Amino acid sequence: MSTFTTRKALPRRTFLRGLGTTLGLPLLDAMVPAATAATRAAQPAKRLAYIFIPMGCDLSRWTPPGKDTLDELSPILSSLAPVRQHVSVISNLELQPAYPGTHATSNAAFLSAAHAKHTESTDYFLGITADQIAAQQIGRQTQLPSLELAMDLMQTVGQCDNGYACVYQNNLSWSSPTTPLPAEAHPRLVFERLFGEGGSKAERSAALKQRASLLDFVKDDMSRLSRTLGPEDRQRVDHYLESVREVERRIQKAEAGVAENPLPDLDRPVGVPAAYADHARLLFDLQVLAMQGDVTRVSTFQLARETSNRTYPEIGVSDPHHPLSHHGNDPAKIEKFSKINAFHVSLFAEFVAKLAATSEAEGSLLDHTLCLYGSGMGNPNVHDHTNLPVIVAGGAASGMKGGRHLRYDKPVPLANLHLTLLDKAGVKLDRFGDSQGKISGLFDTLSI
Template sequence: MILSRKSLDRRTFLRGMGATISLPLLDAMVPAATASTLTAANPVRRLGYVFIPMGSDITRWTPRSKDDLNQLSPILEPLAGVKEQLTVLSNLELQPAYPGTHATSNAAFLSAARAKRTESSDYFLGVTADQIAAKQIGQGTQLPSLELAMDLMETVGQCDNGYACVYQNNLSWSSPTTPLPAEAHPRLVFESLFGEGGTHRERINSLKRRASLLDAVRDDLASLKRTLGAGDRAKMDEYLEAVRDVERRIQLAESTAKDAPRDMERPVGVPAEYAEHARLMFDLQLLAFRGDITRVSTFQLARETSNRTYPETGVTDPHHPLSHHGNDPEKIERMSRINRYHVSLFAEFLEKLRDTPEGEGNLLDHSLILYGSGMGNPNLHDHTNLPVLVAGGAAGGMKGNRHLRYDEPTPLANLHLSLLDKVGVDLEKFGDSTGPIEALFL
């Protein structure tokens, strides 16, 4: 059999003054005779992690059935539309996070390592799962990994019971002594995905020369479109409109920033409403996956000890004090509304991944997304029976609509080991793992 060569390289970019836009997977990038080998049979591997702080009301989190998700719990109800690509895992634990602090909850979540107790700069942790994956599957992309957050991470020194703030501020570590700061400003993330780089002043000058990123690549886009079929042109138009929509929303947030009330946890120039800010950050991850700009991402939906309030939920209490509920049923119920709110925003992200076609499936089929916390019951600062779930992965054989409940506490590191294996990282052990979770995949 003679196979025709690709007519368009997968790493094709649109270029213009101060801008570079990678492209989604197009038919023109895949020889017709081998198209299926780049889709369902051999999907692009993507791995995402979404962290929630301060655990959850586990009674309202845990699915009713021991086996499936046909009766979703109150906190997980927003995920009903994607439950067929969802697995909830109960009774996972994070032993390396003890003696039980907010700092170690954050630090151990992706490292499964015990943080060195220090208030100085001699901190020491471990390489996190996302960075292990990035070294394996991120070297062929523009960004090996993408680290995002919702809150400013400017606190330094001692933050929690003798632990340096660096443990609480950073999910990702590329070495035991190298934390990777997360970005909370949508504009800066957007420019890292689509800008040409350069100094901050060069990027500002580039922005002033164009009303929109797409203006800068108009000529290159027109030239490319003349070589594409109708289907690929439609894909390009839809993708670029998604890029333009995100850019518009960032511009709107920046234009209204001067009138927004000052929030000590929120960067200047981001949307005043938490939900719109979170949706922008999720949409930036979607664009990064869709354009194959990165295949690994981490996202802190809020930082540990966050005093952020969520009035849109009807709860005016700050999150952190509310998590120390003292077993007061009314406080637990209010905390659960915050837990559900975070899940609802994550559910929107999953639905967008599912609704974005790619090859023979969609982006959710070709991604594995871990959502959860390093803390179980925040009132006790424990790290057992963690709220954890995994979404996506259908193209890689992950079963959906399932609740895996362990009789005995099982290391969260076992789940990390399984997800790393699925994206091609062969490890015998990760952190305190005792073996992969075989039941997670077909």
């Protein structure tokens, strides 16, 4: 790293480097020219995060009772209470391109608002997804234009659902109609992609044995940088590096736990926490670090695959998720299904709280991030794609109004919301998918 002077601002793309490791830094006062306050306000990057849940939800326990506000939360959304001021729920959005009504098209259309070609073979065809449109513009200046994550370690191949190729269920992100982007579920591999040098599996394994921590390799660079920073910047960097260290510690703990297990475990690679919630939290925290260090500005996260038969014993649900979604109006099954819905929302609420607690410039990381949480299916019992469960969080710097429940009288295309969020992130489009315009009521100022 070159020597820094206090007379000129640090570049926003300042890194700590050492032994094949590159670590981005959060936005610091030293990166903002002192001459103008206006420059300071314009510095934070705009970010987009998309979180997908499969198989819709129990709408009777999801829908907030208030028409305009979130003063009262529904049972499934109760965990949003601590971050209520940062989130809004939107009712009566629809995803017409997902019909004729399948799990495959629910996943495929969620970010593309496009019809999936009905094929079981490799001639699949969809459309570029909203995250990748954003990545082409706001992701061009970052190390990773986008980050694709998922909770499921194994991807199925062949035909998965009603004659649709499994590729439609495996992948949320598509950089072109014929190019799906695989997601990573292994926290250690995500961490190394963000901050490490990568390499083959054997090389990564050898590197893990040789190094105690990523931070150990950048400490010399960190010492030189610290001497040029003011007290507030040093505190910001310290907090960021503490977060990196904590994520490392949790990955190492998970690896040690698996290594000490004498039984063979072919389905869970080393470094993946055994509990679903611990795994999800780790991947959420990696997204926070990636955005805080400006490694990426666009992320997608698939909390489970469509038709997932995952069970959730940690919340007392031992029945597989997919069969519960086809509950046949059985009250006992609906109750268990809604517990899964509430569990997923609670993990998202923690993510929002973490973004809100991470300072950046004059506000928080959340202020400069827009998060879309939702599903491509409404009522999974009948495979419909209307009245989707959707939450939008963050974006105070974009004028987003939190604590709201927007309930439209007539169905509105989900693509309208995609078009609106892209617009607020600085990506200007006339149309996206089956959009009919931008949505109203979510931001202070918005042209319809």
